[in-house]
Amino acid sequence: MHSTPGWLGWDDYAPFYDWENARTVGRRDVAFWCDLARGRGGPVLELGCGTGRILAPLARHAATLAGVDRSDPMLARARRRLRRTPRPVLLVRGDITTLPFGDGAFDLVVASYGILQSLTSERDLRATLSAVHAALRPGGLLGIDLVPDLPRWSEYSRRASLSGRRGRDSRITLIESVRQDPRRRLTIFDQEFVERRGRARRVRRFSLTFRTLSVPQMARRLERAGFHVQAVLGDYRGGPWDERANVWVILAEKLDEGLGTRD
Ligand SMILES: C[S@@+](CC[C@H](N)C(=O)[O-])C[C@H]1O[C@@H](n2cnc3c(N)ncnc32)[C@H](O)[C@@H]1O
Structure with missing residues (x-):
């Protein structure tokens, strides 16, 4: 039996997303992603950028920035928010399983706030990791934040x-x-x-x-897709992860071409 696709529901959620998240996640992860983008300095892509909660602050730290999301109502809100940003940001309506960008276009791909948990089948997760791998330059970084447990x-x-x-x-x-x-x-x-x-x-x-996959399960999927897991963090200040951590962040580097095909 097929699982319900994880992209369903977000169009209806859009009018309430910012209201709810101002009361829950707030901005606690924002500085982490901004510091990462500033430290790397290259083009950045956010998967499932939603209403621009992270994309808008990222625009102050990334010279080239794009966001992709499947929900038009979420993107409409992001577009409004991005009107005030210093540089233009490319917003694309699309599914993260098939990214419409050139190979090696990005240095950093941000998968924040559980977006990979919206992939409700193994096939979609595999397709997304492969699409991200293609969109990153060799040595580029995929940053994943999973909603724990x-x-x-x-x-x-x-x-x-x-x-x-x-x-x-x-x-x-x-x-x-x-x-x-x-x-x-x-x-x-x-x-x-x-x-x-x-x-x-x-x-x-x-x-x-x-x-939801556990952190070790996700790490194995990443290694199989041609990434090297560089760090697993248990908070947004760079502290180490363990089973009880209430933040699950994985930083995975794209291996040089040729090594990415290992099974
Ligand atoms: C939890 S929200 C995250 C939004 C934003 N990154 C943030 O941190 O506030 C998840 C977003 O992913 C989008 N999404 C879910 N599945 C998707 C898919 N397969 N392709 C593209 N976008 C997807 C939803 O439309 C929603 O806007």
Whole structure:
């Protein structure tokens, strides 16, 4: 049976994404990606750039910058945010399994905030790692941030997990359920956003599906795809990773051509 594709749901999520993330992940990972881009100095690509939460700050540190995302409503928000950036940023609507860029075009590919967990099949993960490998120059870096331990989240049903104001006259409540499918390593979030404005009430429902590999499992996929795992970090200050870390960052370097075909 095919898994639900991980790109589903994001169009519906787009109007609420920044509101929710301002209350959850916030900007805690932003400086890490900006420092990495500044340190490398070459062209940067962000996979699944969404509303530009990371892409917009990156624009101050990368002379050449591109973002790719499959969701038009997410990209529309990114486009608005990027109007204020110092340099033009290329935004492309597309699927990360087939990247529409020239071979060796980038020095750094950023896969932040669990984007690789939106690949819900082994085939899509393999295709994406191969597309990233082609888009990087030899010696280029793929930076991956995985949302830790989604498979260990407790399941719950219709929990009011967030509530707050948006602007002067709107109030939003998120009612969330979590389901686990351990056999396929999937975690499914069923989300219901209720927005109240005066007496008007609007409800939007959608599901997001994520597939989580452990850090060692992901490291093996990277080595098979022609990368060398350079570092595994357990925080955004460069501290080492262990099983209990609440940040899972992997930095993987593209091996020189010719070595990348090892199986
Ligand atoms: C968790 S959001 C991350 C957005 C942004 N990187 C951030 O950190 O805020 C995941 C994004 O990946 C996009 N996405 C999911 N699967 C995708 C795919 N197969 N190809 C392209 N974009 C995808 C979604 O549309 C969404 O905008």
